[in-house]
Amino acid sequence: MNNIVQPLLEEYQLGDLTLKNRIVMASLTRARATNSGLVPTAIMAEYYAQRATAGLILSEGTWVNPQSIGFINVPGIYTQEQVEGWKTVTKAVHASGGLIFSQLGHIGAGAHPDLQNGEIPVAPSAINIESQSFTPEGFKSTITPRELTVDEIKETVQDYKTAAQNAKDAGFDGVEIHAIAGMLIPQFLSIASNIRTDAYGGSIENRSRIIFEILDAVTEVWDSERVAIKFSPVMLNSVGIVKPDVETIALFKYILNKLSLYNLAFVHVVGPSEDLSDTPVRELQENYFSHFRKNYSGRILANLGFSKDSANAILEEGDAVLVSFGEPFIANPDLAERFRYNLPLSLSDRETFYSGGENGYITYPKATYPD
């Protein structure tokens, strides 16, 4: 594909935001908030600014309250100090001509008492999700969490709203609700991790209620076109018992139909990383993104394993209007320019994904471009 006809490189109007291309940097937890207040650090501002040639950057997942913490050195967005830290990040991105949304997350049962002052993590139900939590002493198995009361669920929803306001105060351009596997929201959605018998458990409508309560709260702070949500309906192996089940397809159909009424910035859909043939969601194996397209009338941001060519293809086919790249942005800060000039991509070093300070974080160079 030559440079002129790459849909990826076309400008895109996202509500009142003009994206200079259709390349989105997906959220990447890099664990560089190495301080007890979980405040964004100066190297984070530099890291994000280096990647500002993306049409839009989605920040790493950031915590909406102390109970949501489930990974060391990941920044929060619930204290004034954190907001001040994020201001340096958004200023640096804007000064470099970029746009950035804050990704708001809560890890629920994926947390560990070692990350929560010895407190038992909270979740929809007291069920161990049999996952791993990254604690100061390395990866530890999750434990059986404590069931949230209805009042606590309502407080948690308010914490998302406060975090959304904090994101606005910090100068972000919008927010993305982090609902991919491993987080609190999918723990509510899954019949394996949610056995509640109140308004938040049982039926598909009840299990997905928290999503709409969060969106209703967050859209009181932000125009809906500045609010997005990210789902990974088919993640199979990485998050213990929270996996696709016999209700997943009907569940997402319900959620997407309802989300169509929200006029969101986009729904960010993560594709399958494994073969789905032997799973309850086998019918998603072929034409994965068009299944979501059929049930959702708004914009879809597609993710997982895209290359320049497959990203251009899905945009041309119309199953997505934007494509996000995660891992490629680690070692290719100038990913958009590499696509433009058809340059090879550098490989990232997994050893420095979640530690290493500047090394493997702000040390990846730009490519040399042809004259």
Ligand SMILES: Cc1cc2nc3c(=O)[nH]c(=O)nc-3n(C[C@H](O)[C@H](O)[C@H](O)COP(=O)(O)O)c2cc1C
């Ligand atoms: C090091 C690393 C950290 C990640 N952290 C997050 C995160 O904080 N929030 C999130 O939604 N996804 C996170 N992801 C997933 C990516 O956003 C993306 O969905 C995934 O890497 C697939 O896209 P890719 O194939 O282009 O890498 C992370 C992925 C990697 C490799």
